[in-house]
Amino acid sequence: MANVRSIRTHIKSVESTRKITRSMKMVSAAKLKRTQQAMNALRPYADAAEQMLVRLAAEPAAKENPFLAPREKKHVLYVLLVGNRGLCGVYNTALLKFMEGLAEREERDFSVLVVGRWGRDLIAAMKLPLTETIDKLSDAPSAEESAALTEKLKALYLSGEADEIVFVYERYYSALRQEPERKRLLPIDIPETAEEKEYILEPDGKALLDKLVGLYLDAAVYSLLLEARTGEHTARMTAMTAATDNTEQLLETLRLELNHARQSAITKEITEIVGGANALKDAKEGKRA
Amino acid sequence: MGGRIHLKVITPEGTALEENADYIRIPTPEGSVGILADHAPMLCAVGEGKLKCRSEEGERLIYVSGGVASVENNEVTVLTEEAQIGE
Numbered sequence: 001m002a003n004v005r006s007i008r009t010h011i012k013s014v015e016s017t018r019k020i021t022r023s024m025k026m027v028s029a030a031k032l033k034r035t036q037q038a039m040n041a042l043r044p045y046a047d048a049a050e051q052m053l054v055r056l057a058a059e060p061a062a063k064e065n066p067f068l069a070p071r072e073k074k075h076v077l078y079v080l081l082v083g084n085r086g087l088c089g090v091y092n093t094a095l096l097k098f099m100e101g102l103a104e105r106e107e108r109d110f111s112v113l114v115v116g117r118w119g120r121d122l123i124a125a126m127k128l129p130l131t132e133t134i135d136k137l138s139d140a141p142s143a144e145e146s147a148a149l150t151e152k153l154k155a156l157y158l159s160g161e162a163d164e165i166v167f168v169y170e171r172y173y174s175a176l177r178q179e180p181e182r183k184r185l186l187p188i189d190i191p192e193t194a195e196e197k198e199y200i201l202e203p204d205g206k207a208l209l210d211k212l213v214g215l216y217l218d219a220a221v222y223s224l225l226l227e228a229r230t231g232e233h234t235a236r237m238t239a240m241t242a243a244t245d246n247t248e249q250l251l252e253t254l255r256l257e258l259n260h261a262r263q264s265a266i267t268k269e270i271t272e273i274v275g276g277a278n279a280l281k282d283a284k285e286g287k288r289a
Numbered sequence: 290m291g292g293r294i295h296l297k298v299i300t301p302e303g304t305a306l307e308e309n310a311d312y313i314r315i316p317t318p319e320g321s322v323g324i325l326a327d328h329a330p331m332l333c334a335v336g337e338g339k340l341k342c343r344s345e346e347g348e349r350l351i352y353v354s355g356g357v358a359s360v361e362n363n364e365v366t367v368l369t370e371e372a373q374i375g376e
Contacts, residue, residue: 208333
């Protein structure tokens with residue numbers, strides 16, 4: 001059985017681990033609240049922008065808008081949204097595996113743009129054709145940060161460096177379920193509508209589309225970023241809750257072990273004293289006899 | 290406020306205003322557009338300026354930074370990056 005002192009040291013180290021996992025859980029909970037609120041606030045805006053875009057899709061001007069018009073997809077740009085940190089279960093690793101699968105199956109020319117700080121070495125080891133790593137995106141991204149990314153992607157698309165832009169991210173289904181998914185940003189996919197309705201367009205279709213497409217893309221990128229971050233914080237919170245629970249269990253076992261060790265040490269000591277006393281007594285009696 | 294037109298002003302930070310009105314004036318890059326009940330379906334660009342919404346109870350001004358608006362079935366939806374509600 002381990003000695004008392006080594007068990008005490010072990011308990012101490014487990015206790016400090018618990019402190020860390022517990023505070024990480026708390027921090028994630030706070031960040032989760034922020035991203036989730038922003039995500040919910042953005043939804044009506046994003047939905048309305050999409051609805052308006054659907055109404056405009058039938059306009060002849062839609063074929064001239066560079067972001068809507070179909071074009072030959074020679075070069076694909078994958079935007080990989082990893083987390084900023086690890087310690088969040090399989091969130092990042094599952095995403096990387098998914099990306100690896102995509103890369104293997106991709107027959108066209110492609111490149112990958114990474115957003116997030118996690119796994120720089122791991123990603124580099126995968127030998128993906130990386131163009132850039134954006135590691136400045138915060139844990140609760142603001143609309144401005146997102147707009148900067150949108151502008152960058154738009155420029156890449158317009159200049160012809162990318163003919164298709166696909167986001168690879170963890171889709172947020174629920175607090176317990178996030179799954180890797182791919183979603184095309186550009187060219188914009190507009191769901192077909194059956195209804196044909198005449199709209200008055202002010203000032204004209206082209207100007208309206210320019211404006212609307214801008215709004216739509218901003219909202220689309222921002223909601224993807226928020227969704228990915230919400231998933232990351234949720235995953236980390238779950239992982240850290242489990243880790244905290246594990247330390248509790250471990251502490252319980254260790255405390256039990258400590259008591260056992262202490263008790264047996266005492267018992268041993270008593271036996272030794274009694275044994276010693278008896279030996280002395282025996283020796284005395286032997287002398288007499 | 291009462292009124293037959295249902296106005297919604299939506300920004301990325303959430304719905305800034307939701308109200309019923311009789312008359313809405315939207316600032317566009319080429320001048321204002323006034324909307325009364327039963328307006329024909331319309332999509333219009335919104336410029337920077339003051340959006341006015343009037344009903345029997347009074348008038349309200351909302352500053353909008355620009356975006357797009359849709360009018361359909363007495364539903365007016367204004368998408369703008371920023372909105373500030375005045376007195």
